[in-house]
Amino acid sequence: MSIVYACNENVAHSAAPPIPLAGAWARRFPASPDNPLINLSQGVPGAPPPPELLSKLGEAAADPKTTGYGALQGDDGIRSALARDIAQTYGNKGGALPVNVEDVVVTAGCNLASRRLLICSIATTPLMLPRGQAFYATLLALAAPGDEVILPTPWYFNHQMSLNQLGLSLVPLRCAPPSFLPSPAGCAQLVTPRTKAIVLVSPNNPTGAIYPPELLRQFAELAQERKVALIVDETYREFVTGRPHDLFAETDWRSYLIHLFSFSKSYAIPGHRLGALVASPSFQQHVYRLLDCLQICPARPAQRTVEWAIDATRPWREGVREELARRQDVFREMLDEVEGWEVETGGAYFAYVKHPYPGASSELVASRLAEHVGIVALPGTFFSPPFDNVDDDAFIRFSIANVSENVLRRVPERLRRLNELWPSL
Ligand SMILES: Cc1ncc(COP(=O)(O)O)c(C=O)c1O
Numbered sequence: 434m435s436i437v438y439a440c441n442e443n444v445a446h447s448a449a450p451p452i453p454l455a456g457a458w459a460r461r462f463p464a465s466p467d468n469p470l471i472n473l474s475q476g477v478p479g480a481p482p483p484p485e486l487l488s489k490l491g492e493a494a495a496d497p498k499t500t501g502y503g504a505l506q507g508d509d510g511i512r513s514a515l516a517r518d519i520a521q522t523y524g525n526k527g528g529a530l531p532v533n534v535e536d537v538v539v540t541a542g543c544n545l546a547s548r549r550l551l552i553c554s555i556a557t558t559p560l561m562l563p564r565g566q567a568f569y570a571t572l573l574a575l576a577a578p579g580d581e582v583i584l585p586t587p588w589y590f591n592h593q594m595s596l597n598q599l600g601l602s603l604v605p606l607r608c609a610p611p612s613f614l615p616s617p618a619g620c621a622q623l624v625t626p627r628t629k630a631i632v633l634v635s636p637n638n639p640t641g642a643i644y645p646p647e648l649l650r651q652f653a654e655l656a657q658e659r660k661v662a663l664i665v666d667e668t669y670r671e672f673v674t675g676r677p678h679d680l681f682a683e684t685d686w687r688s689y690l691i692h693l694f695s696f697s698k699s700y701a702i703p704g705h706r707l708g709a710l711v712a713s714p715s716f717q718q719h720v721y722r723l724l725d726c727l728q729i730c731p732a733r734p735a736q737r738t739v740e741w742a743i744d745a746t747r748p749w750r751e752g753v754r755e756e757l758a759r760r761q762d763v764f765r766e767m768l769d770e771v772e773g774w775e776v777e778t779g780g781a782y783f784a785y786v787k788h789p790y791p792g793a794s795s796e797l798v799a800s801r802l803a804e805h806v807g808i809v810a811l812p813g814t815f816f817s818p819p820f821d822n823v824d825d826d827a828f829i830r831f832s833i834a835n836v837s838e839n840v841l842r843r844v845p846e847r848l849r850r851l852n853e854l855w856p857s858l
Pocket residue numbers: 476541542543544545565589634638666668694695696697703706707708
């Protein structure tokens with residue numbers, strides 16, 4: 434139905450949400466109990482959280498105290514628990530916590546939920562704002578339309594979409610196989626007086642690449658030298674063994690770092706919309722103004738539950754981490770047995786897989802995968818600027834965390850089947 438009013442052009446021209454696009458391919462697959470659809474598209478936890486966590490959520494939701502508004506920066510309990518958790522994960526210097534409660538803001542998700550926009554007005558500028566907002570709020574606080582933000586490719590598509598929606602200029606930093614690691618020297622060449630931030634995601638979505646601590650240290654030096662913010666989205670950090678980096682413990686991190694985290698994956702509660710933004714209180718002052726419009730406060734039952742869960746569910750989370758690390762090995766071995774298909778990089782939730790069909794775009798291959806053999810996975814085109822050469826467009830992201838290992842073990846036979854069908858498709 435037509436409408437008489439005009440919409441924001443930046444939003445209209447941003448990419449369509451990719452997961453529903455893949456869902457449309459999947460609906461064309463004639464799934465049956467013997468031949469079910471295997472959905473490895475959206476990065477989602479493959480199993481629910483422990484029953485104790487679920488019952489704590491239920492109790493918290495049933496408590497009248499959590500029905501009221503809370504502090505806009507999140508409740509103190511979860512903020513201090515996360516500050517302690519960061520010290521445990523990243524180490525501390527001389528026993529002092531590297532992150533204080535004032536550095537932590539809890540948000541309704543780490544990301545943005547671009548399918549659920551709400552309209553909010555800040556000063557006189559109308560803006561389209563999402564409901565899950567650590568990344569969005571960070572960008573709004575940092576940059577104005579026309580400013581530049583450097584994003585390594587392949588990128589996390591919601592990062593690209595939010596930059597476009599906000600009218601920011603996205604500067605791609607191309608990362609090449611086999612490692613897909615971004616180059617600090619290459620990045621330095623892209624910094625201009627309009628650059629406001631460099632955005633990194635480690636462990637990476639979509640490639641699964643885990644950025645070594647020394648690499649992150651080089652980006653930290655670059656950010657400090659060129660006076661730009663370094664935004665590091667560490668949504669998947671709990672799925673990796675060892676210290677992700679030493680920026681909190683060893684550097685003057687508040688001067689340049691903005692750390693983003695999500696409770697969606699580690700705690701298996703994406704529907705409860707909880708994330709966090711860790712940055713200098715000087716920056717948080719700006720974020721507060723935005724959050725007052727965006728969220729007023731994050732969901733309170735989930736906050737109370739996660740405050741408890743940060744310490745209480747550590748052994749369970751370690752178990753999930755070990756399971757996923759093992760699964761990465763299993764998946765790689767399984768694909769070794771299928772002609773032409775190869776895991777290029779992998780880590781945490783994702784395997785970035787090279788397909789064997791020269792001259793075919795990843796989007797074509799992903800659509801055929803879903804329609805003909807019932808595997809839903811996302812093509813590299815969803816995570817990249819347009820490719821100059823179709824043979825560079827050779828990667829498909831499989832989210833191997835989504836299903837049990839037994840289900841994952843059905844993937845090779847389906848890929849073999851696609852290899853057989855391919856000449857006739
Ligand atoms: C890198 C990255 N950041 C953020 C998110 C979303 O986090 P949340 O559910 O907390 O908004 C995702 C989810 O896929 C992600 O991959």
